[in-house]
Amino acid sequence: IEDLPTLISVPVTLHKQMTNEIHRYVQWKEFDLLPYTGTTASRAKWWDLVWKKVKHQPIRRIVLATIKAITSDATDMFTQADDKSADGTPRYPEPGEWAEASAQTVYGQQWGALIVDEIHEVRTLNKSYMAIRMARKQSGMTIGMSATPGITNAMDFAAIGWVLGIKAFSEGATELLQWKRNLAAAKRRDAASMKRDEEALSKLKSVLTGSMDAEADTMIKGEYVPMLEKTMEVCRRLFIGHIARRTLRSLDFAGQAISGLPDYHEIILPLKMSDAEMDLFERLAEEFAERSEKGKGRAGKDFYLGFRRSLSHPANYPPSGWKIPQTKEEFDVQPSTKLRLAITIILYHLKKDQPVPLRRKYGICFNTDEMGKYPKCNKLWPDEGYQYRSRGDPDHPDKIVMYSAFPANNAVLLRVLAFYDIKYLVLNGDVPANKRPLIIDQFKNGGRDDPRVLVMSSVGITGLNLPEASILIFLDTTWSALEDAQMTGRLWRLGQLKDVWVYRLLCLKTPDVYLNIMSYDKWIMHSAFVKADPRTRKYFLGHLGHQSHHI
Numbered sequence: 438i439e440d441l442p443t444l445i446s447v448p449v450t451l452h453k454q455m456t457n458e459i460h461r462y463v464q465w466k467e468f469d470l471l472p473y474t475g476t477t478a479s480r481a482k483w484w485d486l487v488w489k490k491v492k493h494q495p496i497r498r499i500v501l502a503t504i505k506a507i508t509s510d511a512t513d514m515f516t517q518a519d520d521k522s523a524d525g526t527p528r529y530p531e532p533g534e535w536a537e538a539s540a541q542t543v544y545g546q547q548w549g550a551l552i553v554d555e556i557h558e559v560r561t562l563n564k565s566y567m568a569i570r571m572a573r574k575q576s577g578m579t580i581g582m583s584a585t586p587g588i589t590n591a592m593d594f595a596a597i598g599w600v601l602g603i604k605a606f607s608e609g610a611t612e613l614l615q616w617k618r619n620l621a622a623a624k625r626r627d628a629a630s631m632k633r634d635e636e637a638l639s640k641l642k643s644v645l646t647g648s649m650d651a652e653a654d655t656m657i658k659g660e661y662v663p664m665l666e667k668t669m670e671v672c673r674r675l676f677i678g679h680i681a682r683r684t685l686r687s688l689d690f691a692g693q694a695i696s697g698l699p700d701y702h703e704i705i706l707p708l709k710m711s712d713a714e715m716d717l718f719e720r721l722a723e724e725f726a727e728r729s730e731k732g733k734g735r736a737g738k739d740f741y742l743g744f745r746r747s748l749s750h751p752a753n754y755p756p757s758g759w760k761i762p763q764t765k766e767e768f769d770v771q772p773s774t775k776l777r778l779a780i781t782i783i784l785y786h787l788k789k790d791q792p793v794p795l796r797r798k799y800g801i802c803f804n805t806d807e808m809g810k811y812p813k814c815n816k817l818w819p820d821e822g823y824q825y826r827s828r829g830d831p832d833h834p835d836k837i838v839m840y841s842a843f844p845a846n847n848a849v850l851l852r853v854l855a856f857y858d859i860k861y862l863v864l865n866g867d868v869p870a871n872k873r874p875l876i877i878d879q880f881k882n883g884g885r886d887d888p889r890v891l892v893m894s895s896v897g898i899t900g901l902n903l904p905e906a907s908i909l910i911f912l913d914t915t916w917s918a919l920e921d922a923q924m925t926g927r928l929w930r931l932g933q934l935k936d937v938w939v940y941r942l943l944c945l946k947t948p949d950v951y952l953n954i955m956s957y958d959k960w961i962m963h964s965a966f967v968k969a970d971p972r973t974r975k976y977f978l979g980h981l982g983h984q985s986h987h988i
Contacts, residue, residue: 441549442498473502510542511568556581627659701937765856842913860888866896904932
């Protein structure tokens with residue numbers, strides 16, 4: 438190993454988190470850890486005032502840079518060449534073509550290693566992609582880290598292979614680009630088939646009303662899914678010899694989980710919706726079928742999103758006719774089954790630290806007067822037989838993360854939380870990037886009287902660690918199984934000192950589970966690449982044991 442420094446690239450929101458983790462693992466005063474943030478202009482004197490003042494030999498220097506900082510350097514140094522590379526990606530000058538490698542950027546240095554955390558963030562062929570690709574040319578080796586390499590489509594894997602400089606991807610570029618065209622053609626044929634086939638419309642309606650059968654499942658997969666699986670076989674072959682996979686379930690030399698963590702507990706709550714909600718969903722499904730038959734593509738997409746949003750509370754979708762509750766009394770008169778159960782779970786876990794978990798007694802429908810004209814409730818019972826395995830600090834209060842896929846739904850959700858005096862924080866893509874670290878710190882460091890509920894989406898929080906929380910509530914089904922695994926992994930990870938509970942609220946006879954199959958291709962390509970976790974795969978295929986007949 439040459440006596441050269443290391444350059445680590447992280448998303449802006451993870452810079453502080455990575456700093457803390459490096460401090461935990463390197464010996465004090467044995468390394469120089471140098472933050473590299475902001476723009477090239479704002480760092481005009483950094484290389485003279487910081488870099489030239491360090492005491493340790495180069496191999497003991499770690500520059501922790503944000504991807505934005507590296508991109509800023511690249512934008513100031515390079516311009517895109519007129520021609521393209523053989524793989525169809527933009528071409529930038531080779532080191533020998535540089536007029537002058539500026540000493541005031543990362544490109545004026547030689548690096549022993551370039552480590553890119555969350556490398557899937559630079560999968561798009563843009564300035565950040567170019568910045569990392571050019572930094573690789575200045576590095577002895579390049580390491581990319583990602584829990585979700587396939588975010589949008591199969592070509593994400595190809596983009597990562599190209600940016601890492603894996604030779605097989607350059608040599609196999611023509612083959613991959615042909616697979617890309619094949620996938621696009623298969624998707625177009627599936628879409629055309631759906632428009633032509635009247636039976637397909639009834640099958641789509643069966644998905645929305647939760648009565649999907651094997652025939653409908655085959656129809657939805659069409660030509661695209663088999664083509665996707667074949668494409669991933671190509672990507673997997675090209676990555677052979679370049680992948681080291683580790684998860685919390687990976688085993689050490691003694692056959693023990695390397696994490697040392699007890700497994701998290703999953704509580705699946707199939708909820709029986711009220712008659713009023715089911716009547717609404719049936720009506721909306723009819724409207725969806727009509728729109729599809731008329732070929733209103735964009736309208737159909739908007740409708741699909743509206744349908745999903747209405748599952749947590751119908752008022753989230755204005756055409757439903759339900760009104761946003763203005764008082765607790767209004768909510769009690771016209772509650773949503775899912776949101777009411779979520780409130781029940783939150784209040785239960787905030788009342789006492791580490792209580793036994795709540796479960797539903799399967800097969801029993803409780804009739805009470807609690808819900809007024811909504812007689813079908815889903816009562817939860819404490820699991821008195823459960824024994825905690827926690828090693829946690831008893832003075833550290835339990836904290837809750839609630840996954841809400843749609844920030845627009847917060848107009849109802851946050852109002853209802855306030856009705857029940859539940860203090861909360863919000864973290865999603867609508868929160869400015871410079872405010873997110875403050876919210877995270879407030880949640881992590883807050884005490885018993887501070888907000889202990891964090892309402893999150895999956896946007897803008899890549900790689901975030903939240904072992905301070907031990908209860909996760911999925912108010913909405915995630916957009917893909919990969920996002921589901923990432924959300925669970927934010928709590929169930931190294932540093933977690935309590936038992937982790939994951940509550941899944943699934944509305945029976947609705948698209949809560951099966952609508953996710955429409956974006957299931959992300960899990961298919963992930964499982965084809967690294968092999969699926971059996972439990973997650975089983976769940977996302979909708980097979981919930983003795984409850985599967987309800988879905």
